[in-house]
Structure formats: C-alpha cells, structure tokens
Amino acid sequence: MSVLVYTENWDGKFKKSTYELLSYASEIAKMANTEVSALTIGEVAEDELKTLGTYGASKVLVLKDEKLKDFIAKSYSSAISQVAKKEDAKIVVFANSVSGRALAARTAVQLDAGFAPGVMQLPSSLEPFVVRKKAYSGKAFADYELMADVKVLSLTQNSFELIENAKDIAIEETSVEIHDEDLRAKPKNVEKQTGKLLITEAEILVSAGRGLKGPENWGMIEEMAEILGAATCCSRPVADLGWRPHEEHVGQTGKVVAPNLYFAIGISGAIQHLAGVNGSKVMVAINTDPEAPFFEAADYGIVGDAFKVVPALNEALKKFKAGQ
Amino acid sequence: MKVLLCISHVPDTTSRIRFTDNDTAFDKTDIQYIIGPHEELALTRLLEVKEQIGDLNITVLNVGTAETEPTIRKALAVGADDAIRVDAEPTDALFVAKQIAEVFKNGDFDFIVTGKETIDFNGAQVGEMVAELLDLPSISSTSHFEIKDGKALLEREIDGGKEEIEVDFPFVSTAGKGFAIEPRIPSMRGIMQARRKPLKVVQPVEQAAKTKVNKFYLPEPKGACKMVDAENVEELIRLLHEEAKVL
Ligand SMILES: Cc1cc2nc3c(=O)[nH]c(=O)nc-3n(C[C@H](O)[C@H](O)[C@H](O)COP(=O)(O)OP(=O)(O)OC[C@H]3O[C@@H](n4cnc5c(N)ncnc54)[C@H](O)[C@@H]3O)c2cc1C
Numbered sequence: 001m002s003v004l005v006y007t008e009n010w011d012g013k014f015k016k017s018t019y020e021l022l023s024y025a026s027e028i029a030k031m032a033n034t035e036v037s038a039l040t041i042g043e044v045a046e047d048e049l050k051t052l053g054t055y056g057a058s059k060v061l062v063l064k065d066e067k068l069k070d071f072i073a074k075s076y077s078s079a080i081s082q083v084a085k086k087e088d089a090k091i092v093v094f095a096n097s098v099s100g101r102a103l104a105a106r107t108a109v110q111l112d113a114g115f116a117p118g119v120m121q122l123p124s125s126l127e128p129f130v131v132r133k134k135a136y137s138g139k140a141f142a143d144y145e146l147m148a149d150v151k152v153l154s155l156t157q158n159s160f161e162l163i164e165n166a167k168d169i170a171i172e173e174t175s176v177e178i179h180d181e182d183l184r185a186k187p188k189n190v191e192k193q194t195g196k197l198l199i200t201e202a203e204i205l206v207s208a209g210r211g212l213k214g215p216e217n218w219g220m221i222e223e224m225a226e227i228l229g230a231a232t233c234c235s236r237p238v239a240d241l242g243w244r245p246h247e248e249h250v251g252q253t254g255k256v257v258a259p260n261l262y263f264a265i266g267i268s269g270a271i272q273h274l275a276g277v278n279g280s281k282v283m284v285a286i287n288t289d290p291e292a293p294f295f296e297a298a299d300y301g302i303v304g305d306a307f308k309v310v311p312a313l314n315e316a317l318k319k320f321k322a323g324q
Numbered sequence: 325m326k327v328l329l330c331i332s333h334v335p336d337t338t339s340r341i342r343f344t345d346n347d348t349a350f351d352k353t354d355i356q357y358i359i360g361p362h363e364e365l366a367l368t369r370l371l372e373v374k375e376q377i378g379d380l381n382i383t384v385l386n387v388g389t390a391e392t393e394p395t396i397r398k399a400l401a402v403g404a405d406d407a408i409r410v411d412a413e414p415t416d417a418l419f420v421a422k423q424i425a426e427v428f429k430n431g432d433f434d435f436i437v438t439g440k441e442t443i444d445f446n447g448a449q450v451g452e453m454v455a456e457l458l459d460l461p462s463i464s465s466t467s468h469f470e471i472k473d474g475k476a477l478l479e480r481e482i483d484g485g486k487e488e489i490e491v492d493f494p495f496v497s498t499a500g501k502g503f504a505i506e507p508r509i510p511s512m513r514g515i516m517q518a519r520r521k522p523l524k525v526v527q528p529v530e531q532a533a534k535t536k537v538n539k540f541y542l543p544e545p546k547g548a549c550k551m552v553d554a555e556n557v558e559e560l561i562r563l564l565h566e567e568a569k570v571l
Binding site: 010071072073074077097098099101102104105106108109110112113114115116117118130132133134135136137139140141142143144145146147148181184185186187188189190191192193196198200204228239240246247249252253254256260261271272275278281282284285295296297298299300301302303304305308309312313316317320 | 335337338341343361362417418421443444445446447448449450451452453455456457459461462463464465467481482483484485486487488489490491492495501502505506533534535536537538539540541542543546547549550551552553554557558560561563564565568570571
C-alpha cells in the first residue's frame with residue numbers, strides 16, 4: 001500500500017500548492033508507515049520532477065499520452081484510477097482546486113473509495129480514518145469518517161505548511177489505457193494565464209468591495225497587490241456589476257480562500273462574504289463605517305476613507321519593503 | 325428537450341449555524357431553507373434558454389424527506405415544469421449521486437445540471453459522481469451555458485482561466501459563478517401554478533454510506549479587532565510585521 005498524490009503541472013511547472021500537497025501526503029505516509037508516490041501527466045523536465053523529492057515523494061510516475069493532451073475530467077480520472085490500482089494506493093490525495101475536486105470525486109467512484117473533499121488538517125486517526133473539513137461554507141467544521149478501504153482526499157490550498165523531507169526520488173514512466181469515449185467534452189478553446197498568481201494560492205490577498213464606488217478606482221488596489229506580491233479579489237456585487245472579473249469573487253458563492261493575510265477594503269462584511277474568507281490567518285478591515293460587521297471578524301481595523309488610507313498605506317508599504 | 329436539474333435544500337445563507345445531540349446533528353430550529361444558490365442560478369439560466377429555444381422541459385429533482393417539498397415547490401413557482409423527489413434522508417454524497425443516476429436512467433432526459441457545490445456540506449462532488457456513475461462527460465463549474473442549433477455550448481472556469489466546450493448530449497454540467505447573475509424570483513401567478521404542477525415521489529435505491537460525519541465544531545471565537553488610527557498607517561504595518569508576522 002502507498003499514498004498517491006496527483007500533482008498537476010502548469011506547462012511543466014509545479015506550484016507551491018503542489019509542495020503543500022506533497023508535504024501533507026508525506027505526513028500521512030509517516031503515520032501509515034509507507035511511502036509517497038506522485039503522479040504527473042504530461043511533459044515535465046527532470047529537474048522540476050526532482051523537486052517533488054524535496055517534499056517527501058520517493059517516486060514520481062510520469063504519464064505521457066497524446067490522448068491526455070487536453071484536461072478532461074473523465075479521461076484524467078480514469079488514468080489516475082488505473083495508476084492508483086497498479087500502485088495499490090490506499091490513500092489518494094488531490095488539491096482542492098477546480099480541476100482537483102472534479103478529479104477526486106470521479107476517482108472516488110472508480111476506486112469505490114470514501115471521499116473527504118476540502119480537508120484542512122492531517123487525519124486525527126487512520127483507523128477509523130477521521131479527518132476534519134469545513135462545513136456550512138466556512139461557518140463550521142466537521143470530522144469526517146471514511147469507511148471504505150480506499151480513501152480519497154482533496155486538500156484546501158494554503159491550509160498546510162511546507163515541510164521539507166528530502167528523498168532520493170525515482171522517476172518512472174507509466175502508461176494507462178484511455179478509451180476514445182472518455183474524451184467527450186473536449187475543450188474547443190482554452191484561455192489560461194499560467195504565470196498569474198491564483199487567488200486560491202496567494203499568501204496575501206487585497207480585496208475590495210462596493211465601497212470603492214467604481215472600477216476606475218482599482219488602480220490603488222492593484223498597486224497595493226503589486227507592492228505586496230499579492231493577488232486581488234473582490235466582493236460579489238463588484239463582480240456582478242462587472243467592475244471586476246468573476247474569477248475574483250470570493251465568498252460563500254465564489255471562491256473560498258485561506259491566505260495568511262486578507263485586506264478587506266470597502267467591504268461591509270456580510271455573512272456570505274465572511275464565510276468564504278474567514279479561513280484567513282489574519283484579516284485587516286478598512287472601512288468608513290465604524291459599525292461595519294467586518295470589524296467583528298477582523299484582527300486589525302482602520303476606520304477611514306479608503307481613498308485616503310490606501311494611498312498612504314501604499315507609500316508606507318513601499319518604504320517598508322525597501323527597508324527589508 | 326429535457327433537462328434534469330438537481331437542487332439542494334439548504335439553510336438560508338444568513339443562517340447562524342448551531343448543532344445539537346452533542347454536536348452530531350445540525351440544529352434546524354428557526355432555520356429558513358432555500359434552493360441552493362448555484363442551483364437557483366442554474367434554474368434562472370435554464371428558463372432563459374427555454375425562452376430562446378422553446379422546447380425545453382425542466383424537471384427539478386431533490387433527494388430528501390417530505391420536509392424539502394416547499395423548496396421544490398419554490399423551484400416550480402420560479403418556472404420549472406415538473407418535479408421528482410426521491411424520498412430519503414441522504415446519508416452521503418454518493419448516496420445522493422446514486423439516486424440521481426437512477427432517476428436519469430429511468431427517464432428520457434437529455435442532460436443533467438447540478439450546482440457546483442452545496443452550501444451545507446461543500447462537497448462539490450455530487451455532479452461529478454453522477455457523471456461517473458452514468459459514464460457521462462462532465463463540465464464542472466460551468467460559467468456560461470447555451471444551446472444553439474441543437475448543440476450545447478458551455479464555458480467553464482479552470483484554475484487561472486477558462487475553457488469553451490461544445491458537447492454532445494447527454495452530459496452533466498455543474499453550475500458555478502456566471503451561469504446566471506440575478507436569480508429569478510417567483511411571481512404570484514407562478515406560485516399559484518406551482519400548486520398544480522406534478523411532483524412525483526419515488527423510492528430510493530440502496531447505497532451503503534462510505535462516509536459519515538462524527539462531529540461538528542464551531543470556529544473558536546475571535547479576539548477583539550485591534551483598531552489603528554487612519555493617520556498612522558505605519559502602525560498597521562508594524563503590527564502586521566512584528567505582532568502578526570504576516571508581512
Ligand atoms: C445567496 C447569497 C449569496 C451571496 N454570496 C456572496 C459571496 O459569495 N461573496 C460576497 O462578497 N457576497 C455575497 N453575497 C452578498 C452579500 O450579502 C453582500 O451583499 C455583499 O458581500 C456586499 O458587498 P460589499 O461589502 O462590497 O458592498 P456593501 O455591502 O455595499 O458594502 C460597502 C462597504 O464599503 C464601505 N465604504 C463605502 N465607502 C467607503 C470608502 N470610501 N472607504 C472605505 N469604505 C467605504 C461601506 O461602509 C460598506 O461597509 C451573497 C448574498 C446572497 C443572498
């Protein structure tokens with residue numbers, strides 16, 4: 001038995017979330033007294049593959065198949081399930097990203113497994129297998145018990161720290177059988193920004209709401225993100241009004257995020273917004289209204305006009321960064 | 325054309341969440357239930373598509389006890405044509421997926437739409453499980469949906485971008501952000517009509533649970549928010565750097 005991790009690559013590169021995933025899987029493998037294998041699909045340079053060993057993988061399986069050129073949930077999950085069976089993997093770990101979640105659910109059905117989506121911690125015990133996840137959109141947590149022989153987990157991004165655990169990693173090619181009918185729903189057109197910092201991966205998020213009055217005022221928000229190496233995001237009305245793209249919408253009906261630091265600028269702090277962001281380690285609210293509900297959830301707050309506070313903060317941040 | 329729209333019956337998004345029975349069960353006291361927000365948007369979009377193409381019958385499906393009927397009736401009032409309720413207390417996501425797959429097999433539906441995730445269990449798994457059980461293609465987190473010249477044209481969100489997909493029937497689409505913007509609300513006439521629309525109750529098929537919740541927890545209460553003067557942003561930076569250690 002082993003722990004198998006599906007490590008997605010972006011044009012041959014891994015991201016921080018990949019290493020979080022491996023760190024998580026190798027801690028589970030330690031508990032279970034076994035090894036971690038990573039599986040990646042497509043062309044990845046050997047040096048990049050070796051980085052997986054730094055975080056505890058003792059083997060990486062590389063799957064190169066013309067049929068797996070496009071990401072299709074059905075064909076990818078079929079490939080992953082076949083490898084899991086070959087490897088006798090009893091625990092299969094995915095990232096809880098858009099694609100990872102879809103793959104995990106399908107893989108769980110194929111492997112007749114129990115599936116815990118969006119876990120945030122190591123299992124508290126392996127027998128019975130109990131692991132904690134969020135419930136009620138971040139308003140609560142639940143201890144999930146998986147009762148099947150095979151367990152599938154998807155790990156919430158930014159919820160597990162990187163743990164170095166260097167291994168001599170073996171690189172092996174593997175193969176699977178993909179049927180043509182698994183290739184239905186092939187994308188016609190893909191727009192993907194590989195270099196962009198994803199909202200779900202960023203350690204710092206600068207988020208702004210309707211208090212900013214209009215899309216023309218986002219320059220200072222983008223500037224702040226730039227200074228901090230952060231990503232920008234927004235409240236739902238801001239996305240609905242078309243001020244910002246939909247993928248920036250965070251909250252109960254948008255993305256659920258858990259950065260180290262979350263700036264909420266001109267956001268009231270509605271319960272549906274907080275549900276998606278209260279996994280953040282530290283939250284800062286900047287709002288003109290001292291009664292804004294966000295101040296009840298935030299760790300630090302400034303009562304003030306964003307149009308004055310944010311430019312001043314940007315200048316001070318530049319100085320701070322220059323002095324570091 | 326016929327679509328099976330699977331809706332969840334979930335606590336209103338403003339609900340304060342509490343638990344009972346030693347934190348093993350959700351406390352339903354004073355809770356208002358709604359159609360899951362993603363499914364509500366899905367219904368809105370499907371009604372727009374129906375208005376464009378004319379021929380689209382929308383069947384809403386819920387797996388739940390009789391308690392969920394007001395939620396189902398609401399979907400009928402918004403404009404769905406008929407409804408099916410699988411009479412069972414769901415045990416886990418696979419159980420629900422199995423029931424949906426069974427209803428699909430016993431009907432003559434052309435495609436299935438579910439929400440991308442429920443707001444109570446946040447599994448984001450039922451739609452994909454249904455697709456897997458039925459061996460159908462799936463488009464998860466669909467952000468745009470249309471039917472043109474008998475073809476389904478969809479967009480879906482991916483990590484860091486989007487994809488356009490043209491897919492043959494049948495398929496499963498899970499509705500995410502962008503599927504529709506503002507949910508439709510029922511009209512008085514809709515509410516009257518909904519009472520007479522067919523709601524069929526069917527019996528569940530067996531599926532042993534593979535997961536269960538042992539215990540729920542509420543988050544630890546937060547400490548008080550430390551206020552910083554608006555004229556002194558340097559102090560905020562100092563606190564974030566020295567105290568919180570996040571800068
Ligand atoms: C089913 C459902 C699901 C929802 N899901 C989500 C979700 O996922 N995410 C989400 O965000 N919302 C969601 N909402 C909407 C949510 O209820 C709120 O309406 C929304 O979060 C409010 O956005 P906001 O804070 O940007 O705007 P507002 O509530 O309008 O708040 C603007 C804030 O800006 C402040 N402000 C004004 N001017 C300034 C200034 N110059 N400087 C500083 N501050 C200023 C104001 O004091 C106010 O607090 C959902 C609602 C429903 C019903």
